[in-house]
Amino acid sequence: MEFLRRALNPWGENVPIGVSWDLIWAAVIIGAVFVVAHALLVPKKVGAGEIDESEAKGLPDRIQRHKPGARGFHWTMSVTMFVLLITAFFPVIGIQFPWVTIHWIAGVLLILTVLYHIYHVFAKQDIRNMWIGRRDMKEGALGLQAAMRRPVHRPRAAKYPVDQKMFHHAATILTLGAVVTGVLMMYRVDNFLLPQNTYMFSDATWGWVYVIHGVCGIGLIFLVIAHVYFAIRPEKRWMTWSMINGWITRERYLENHDPERWAVTEADGAGEMEGTAAGGGTGQPALSDKA
Amino acid sequence: MAVMRDMIPPFELYQPTEVEDAVRLMRQHGDRGWVLAGGLDTFDWFKDRIKRPEAVIDLAAVDAIRGISAGEDGGLRIGAMTSLTDVAESADVMDRYPLLAEAAGLVATPQIRNQGTLGGNIAQDTRCWYYRSGWPCYRAGGNVCYAATSRAMNREHCIMGASRCVAVNPSDTAPALVALDAEMVVASTSGERTYPAADFFIGPDIDIERMTVLKPGDLLTRIDLPAAWPNARWYFEKIRDRKSWDFSLMSVASSMRVEAGMIQDVRIVVNSVAPYPVRLGAVESAIRGRAPSEETGQMAGEIAVEGARTLRHNDYKVALMRNLVKRSIRDAA
C-alpha cells in the first residue's frame, strides 16, 4: 500500500500531491477493529469501586463538569467536524455532491469555535485540567491493566480521566494540523476570504500541505470513531450526558474522580434542577448506565 | 522517470459486437479499461501516454448502437456510435432538428466528422491545455488548478460554473442536445438508465475528474430526441479562431416556439463558458411572452452574464456571451 499520492509536476519532478485515499479505509478498519476488540475484551464496568460517604460531605448533588460555553463549543465543533469529515470523504468514496464550499465554510466555523475555545480555556478555565502529569500516567497504566482484566485497582481520575485527556490532545494535534493546512489550502480554492495564490509555495511544499491535511483528516476519522464509541459505551454515558446537561451526580463524581485532584467546591454545583428529587438517586434516567 | 509523448503504449484491444459483451468487458476492466469510439479524443490521450488503460474496448463493431431511427412519440433515436457526418447529413435530422445538424456539421473537419461519433462527441473530455499536457491538476487527480492562477493562459477557460477547475466543455453537439431536450440512454451491467441531457453533463463541484455522469462501466448507447416543437425557430453559432480544425471559443444553441410574434417556449444553451453546457433558465423565463427582438435579446444577454466571473485573460467571454445570447433570440430562424 502506498501512503502518498505522487505525481510528476510540469517540470517532471516527482512530488507528493496528497495522502493515499486507501488510508481512509485503513482508518475505518482500524477504528472498527478497535471498537470490536474493545467491546469484546474490555469489561463494561471498570469503576473505582465503593463510594466513601465521608467524602460526600459538603458536596452538591450535581457537580458541574462542563460550563455552558464549553458544551456549546463541544457540540458546535462536533457538528462542524462531522460536516468536514462528510464533505471531505464522502466524495472520495463515491458519494458525490458539491462539497468544497460547504467544506471550507465548515472549516471556517471550526476555526472560529477553536478560537473561542482557546480564549475560553485561557480566560475562564483551568488549562491544568488537561495537563497529563505523573499521576495521570500512573492512572493510565493501572487503567490499562484493569482493562486487561488484571486485578489492579484503578485510581480515581482528576477532572478528566487520562484517556479523555489523551483523546483531547490527539484531537487537538490533528485538528490544528487540519486547520493550519486547511487555511493554506483556502489560497488554492476560490473563496471570498482569502485571495487565490496558487504558487505561494513550491509544489512539493504544497504537496506536503495536502498530505498533512489528509493525514490529519484520516486520523480524525479514527478518533471520531473511537470517541463516538466511548460516548455510547454504557459505563461512560454519564460523561456523554454531562456534555449535554453540564453536570454529573455527586455519586459519579466520587466514584470516578479523586477529590484531591479535582477539588469541587460549592461553586461547582449545578444547582437544583426542577422536578428532580433532591438527594435522590442518579437523576439520569435517559442515559443511565444502569438502564 | 522521464516523460515521453507522441507514442501510443501497448494495450489489450477488445472488439465486442454486442452491447452486453461491451458492458461486461467494461465492468470487468473498471477504471483500467477505456471505451473507444471514434478515437479522436482517445488517441490524443494515448499518444501522450497520459491515460494508459490496460484494456481498450472498441465499440466500432457494436452495430446496435449505430444509426438513426424513429423514436417514440415522433422523436428520433440516434445511436451513440453514429458518426457526426451521418448526424449532420441525415435527412431526418436536417429536417426536424436542423439545430443538431448544424452543430454536428461545425465540428472540426470532414475527416474528424467522418470518424468522430455523436456519443464520443458528448462524452469527450475538456481541452484545457494544462490538463492535456499531463500536468497533475485537480482534474487529473492532483491538488491544483494551473489555469486559474493569476498569470495562467486561460483565454479559453470558463466564466461560470467553476469549482476549483475552470475548464470548459468543448463539445459542439452538447449545447444543441440540451437545447433540444434530448435524453441520454446509458447501459451498464446493472441495467439501463436515462438522463435528461442537462443532467448528463456535470460540473467539477460534483466530480472534478469527469465531465459527464458516465463512470467506468457505463456505456452510452443512444441519444433520444423528443418530438420537435412544431414551427420551432432555432439558432446555432460557434465562435472559433479559425474555420476548421477548431474547437469553439463559445457556442450558443437556442430552440424557440414563437406564436403570434411572441416567444411561447424557449430553451437557450451556451457552451464553452462553463465546465458543462449552461442552460439559461433565468433568461428563458424572463423572455417568455416577449417578442424575439433586439431588445429582448439585449435583455436576455444581460441576464445571461449575471454573476459571470472572469479569469486573467477571458474577460471577452462576458461580452461574447451577452452578444451570442442576444443573437440566439434576435436572429433565430
Add this chain to the structure above:
Amino acid sequence: MAENVIGTDISPPDLRAKITGRARYAEDFRAEGMVFAKLLLSPMPHARVRSVDTSAAEAMEGVLGILRADELPVQSEGLREGALTDEPKYEGEPILAVAAVDETTAAAAVEAIRVDFEQLPFVLDPLESLREGGPDAHVGGNISAGRGELGSVKWPASVFEEAGADRLPMGEPATEWTLGDIDAGFDEADVVVEETIVHQSVTHHPMEPRSCMAYWQNGKLFLHGSTQSTERTRGGVARMAGVESEDVVFIGEYCGGGFGSKISGAPIMAVPAVLSRKIGRPVMLRITRYEENYIGRARAGFQGWAKMGFRADGRMTALDLYLVQDSGPFGASDLFTAGTVATASYQPENMRFRGAAILTNTPPRSAQRAPGGAQIVAMLEPLVDKAARELDVDRLEIRKINAPGHDGWLGPQQGQFTSAYVREALDLGGELFNWEEKRQLSGQRNGTKVTGVGMGLSPFTAGSAGRDGLLVIRPDGKLHVHQGIGNLGTHSIADTARPAADVLDLSWDQVEIVWGDTSKHLPFSTVQAGSQTTHAHTRANHAAGTAMLGLLQELAARELGGSPADYRVADGRVFRAGNRAAGMDFAEAARRAIAIGGKFSGGVVPEDLNDATKAAVAGLAGEGLIAAARDNYSRGGSVYTWVATFAQVELDVETGEVEIIDLASTTDCGTVMHPRSLAAQTNGGVFQGIGMAKGQRWVFDPKWGIPFTKRFYTARPPGILDVPLSPRFAAVNEPDPHTPVGAKGIGEPPVGAGEAAYVCAVADAMGGLCLCRTPLTADMILAELEGRPRPYGLLETHV
C-alpha cells in the same frame, strides 16, 4: 523556338509521385538491420543535468544503445547549439537518445531513465531579462556579443518606470544606426505618428517533421533527411558527424516544407548519424509533431516602438525604430534585416534604428519566410495608414509616394537595387483589387458586420549570384540538369532548369532533372533560402546552358566541319544554320562527346568552378556531353522583390470575428517563370502571413516556461477556409535587367504583405484604430470594440 519553356505552366517532375503517395520522404526509407531511436527531452526551460541513471533502460530487452551529448562532434556550448545537451536552454531541448529494436521499446526505455536536473533561472520575455536583476537565458549573459561570446545588457529600473506597462522601455541599445538627421526629419514633418509595435514569435510547423535515418557503409555516412537544400546540406551533416564532406551521401528528394527551418539540415541529424556509428546499425529517428514543435525552429518576435514623420505631401521625412528581439536561446538575425527592409518600403529621408536581440529560454529561432521582413512590414504598415488618415492622403498613394524606384536605395549602406518596379506593382494591385471602389466601402455596416479594406507592401531580398550550373546530354538524347538545390515543394527544382532548355531551344519533355541525392553529382548551389534560388539558379543554368550551346557548336564543327558559329541548336539537334539535316541529334552528340573525351565529357573543366562542382563533373566524366559553368553575370546591386497585397474584410462587431472577403496580390519579381506556381507561392505566403496575424499562436505558461501550442490544433496555423476561395494575383512581369533571365525570387515577400494587409484591413474596420500587433485575435478585437479590459498588455508576447 521550342514551346513551354519560360513563362508557361508546366507540371514539375515530382508532382505525380507526390499526389499518388509514391514520393518517399525521409521516414519512408528502410535499411537492412535498421533500428529506431527516441529522444529524451528536457522537462525544464533551463537546467543543468546533474546525473543520469540509464541502468533500468539499458537492462531492457531490445535496447541497443544510448547517446549522450558529450559523444557528439558538435557540442552544445554557449551560443552554439548541439543536437543534445546537458544544459538545456528550453523546455523540450533533447538531452539524450536511446536506440532500440523498435519505437515502443525505445519509448519505454526513455521513460525508464532518471535524469536529475538542477533547475536554473529562465526567461521567456526579453524585457524581463533586460531588467536589472532579471533572469538570463544563459548562465552568464542574455545577448550575443559576437564571435559566439555571451554578453549582458541590463537597463536601469527608471527606464521601465518611465515607459509604463504599455510602452516599450528604451534603454541603451545594443545595436544602432542612423541615416541623416532624425530630429531634423521630425522637425520637418507635418504629421508625426507613434505606436507600440509587437510581433509574436511563431513556430514553423512544416508538414513534414525533421525525421532522419542514417547508416554507415565502408566509412561513408548515408543520411536520409528532410532539408530545403541538398548539395549544401552535405557539409553540415559532415560537420555534425565529424567526417569529411566526401564521406557523406545525403539523400533528400522531397521535403515536406521548411519555411526556413531546414535550410541546410538540422542539428538533430547528428543523432542518427552518430548513434548509428556507435551501435553499428542503421538508425531511424522519426521526429513527432510534438518534438517538431520544440526542435523545429521559430520566427523571432519583437516588442518595439516606432515613430514616423510625414510631410503634408505624404513623403516620409523620418522613421525612428526601436526593436527588442526575442532571439530564443541561440540567437537570430531578424532584427538586423528588419531595419533594412523598412528602408526598402519607405525610403525614409532620415532614419534611426535601435535594438537589442535578447536571448530567451524558448525554442530556437531561425529564418522563417521573410525573417525580420514580414514582422517589420506587419508592424509598420498600420502606422503608415494612421498617418495617411491624419494627412488625408490615400493609403495606396502614400505607399507609392514613398516606394523606391530604380534609383532607390537599401539599408544603412544605401546600396542599389537591381530593379524596383514597386509603383508598377502597386498600380497593378490597385487595379486588380479595384482599390478606388473598394476604399469607399471602408466602415460600411451591414447588420453586425463592418467592412474594412487595407493593404500591405512587402519587400524582401530575392536573389544571389556566383553558383554553378551542371548539364549533361546523355546518349539518351536528353538534357540532364543536375540540381544541387533542394526540392522543398516550390517547383524551383524544375523552374530554375528552364533557362538551360531555353538557351538550347529544347522542349521541356526532353529535360530530365537530377536532384535529391549527393551521390548523383550535384553542382555547387545556393542554400535554398532567402528567396535566392530562382534568381541564382536561373542564372547558373543559363550560364551552363550557354556553355552547353558552345560545346555543341564546337563539337558539331569538329565532327561535321565548318566553324562553331555556323551551327545552331534547336529541338534536340545541333545543325548547320539553314540546313537542319546537316547536323546531329543530342544522342549522337553525347556519344561523340564520350568518344572524344576531354572538355566535351568532363575531362577538363572551367577553372572558376566551385570545388563541389568540379568534383561532381569528375564523377560524371565520360557519361555524356557535359557542360558546367559558373554564374559570372553582373550583380548590379541588391536583388529585391516586392509584393503588394490588398484585403477586404468583414468584422462582426458582436463577436470580434473577421472574415476575409477578398484578397488580391501583385508582385514585382522580375520575369515570370511559371505563372501558376508563382501565384501559388504568393498566395501561400500571403496566407501564412495572415495566419500569423489572425489566429496562429505560440502560447507559454509564464510560470513554468512551457508552451502549449505543440500541436496544429492548438497552434492554429490558418486553414484553407480562413481565406477566400479565389484570391487574385498578377505580376508586373518586367525582367530584372541585371540577370539574363530577368527572374527574381518570390518565396518570402508575400508573407509580410498578407499579414499587413490583414492587420490594416482590420484596423480600417475598427475605424482606423491602430493595433500594431500580432496576433490580433477575435478576443482582442472584441475587447477593444466593447471597451472592456484588454485581454493582454500591449507588450505581452506568447499570448
